[in-house]
Amino acid sequence: MKLSGKVAAITGAARGIGKACAKRFLDDGVKVVISDVDADGLAATAAELGRPDALRTVVGNVARRADVDQLVATAVKEFGRLDIMVNNAGVARNRDILEISEEEFDEIIGINLKGAFFGVQAAAKQMIAQGGGGVIINMSSVNALLAIPALATYAMSKGGMKQLTSVAAVALAPHNIRVVAVGPGTILTDMVASSIYTSEDARRTVMSRTPAGRGGEPSEVASVVAFLASDDASYITGQTIYPDGGRLILNYTVPVKEK
Numbered sequence: 001m002k003l004s005g006k007v008a009a010i011t012g013a014a015r016g017i018g019k020a021c022a023k024r025f026l027d028d029g030v031k032v033v034i035s036d037v038d039a040d041g042l043a044a045t046a047a048e049l050g051r052p053d054a055l056r057t058v059v060g061n062v063a064r065r066a067d068v069d070q071l072v073a074t075a076v077k078e079f080g081r082l083d084i085m086v087n088n089a090g091v092a093r094n095r096d097i098l099e100i101s102e103e104e105f106d107e108i109i110g111i112n113l114k115g116a117f118f119g120v121q122a123a124a125k126q127m128i129a130q131g132g133g134g135v136i137i138n139m140s141s142v143n144a145l146l147a148i149p150a151l152a153t154y155a156m157s158k159g160g161m162k163q164l165t166s167v168a169a170v171a172l173a174p175h176n177i178r179v180v181a182v183g184p185g186t187i188l189t190d191m192v193a194s195s196i197y198t199s200e201d202a203r204r205t206v207m208s209r210t211p212a213g214r215g216g217e218p219s220e221v222a223s224v225v226a227f228l229a230s231d232d233a234s235y236i237t238g239q240t241i242y243p244d245g246g247r248l249i250l251n252y253t254v255p256v257k258e259k
């Protein structure tokens with residue numbers, strides 16, 4: 001219960017990693033405000049978590065600054081402050097790089113990177129105003145470092161997330177605000193099912209590059225988030241931690257045709 005009494009906001013929390021983070025924080029005694037563009041999914045998650053004393057919801061699209069500001073404002077209105085911000089909302093599209101439209105590019109960058117930037121700004125402004133510092137956690141990916149052509153827009157957005165985390169950490173350090181990121185490997189979420197595990201062959205390819213031999217669980221990422229949000233990580237800022245089952249050390253390979 002090292003986080004007991006803290007207040008957190010989490011974007012993209014109707015399902016997957018965001019939902020797992022909300023559950024972990026609630027179990028650790030944190031008051032939580034969750035947001036998502038999916039109103040029905042958000043309501044279902046809130047009902048499942050079942051903590052009306054410590055959980056609030058805000059429907060919103062992180063690509064709109066006003067919606068992110070509203071999330072932070074709700075945390076302050078309902079619970080008095082904001083100590084932890086988790087910029088988790090993200091989308092991925094499996095697409096040939098030559099087929100990516102301008103609209104799709106704008107959608108992915110708008111949600112994954114611009115939305116996280118708005119989250120950093122809104123959370124930091126509140127943390128500075130209230131005093132006492134805080135922690136901002138950005139949800140990155142191994143794709144910030146790997147070059148997987150079918151996930152080009154996603155990879156570009158997560159590469160930007162790495163730099164957002166770095167520059168924000170330096171800028172906000174004088175205010176006692178730590179900015180860190182978590183870069184999961186293949187985690188068993190709906191997004192992975194729709195954009196990565198597109199066939200049994202695709203699943204086997206991912207597993208052939210994952211030394212742990214399995215996909216990760218959202219709760220395993222939430223455990224890393226909880227650690228980074230705690231004082232146990234008080235000397236960590238500007239870094240990305242990769243819970244990836246060993247994916248990065250094995251790296252990415254390309255098919256080779258026999259001559």
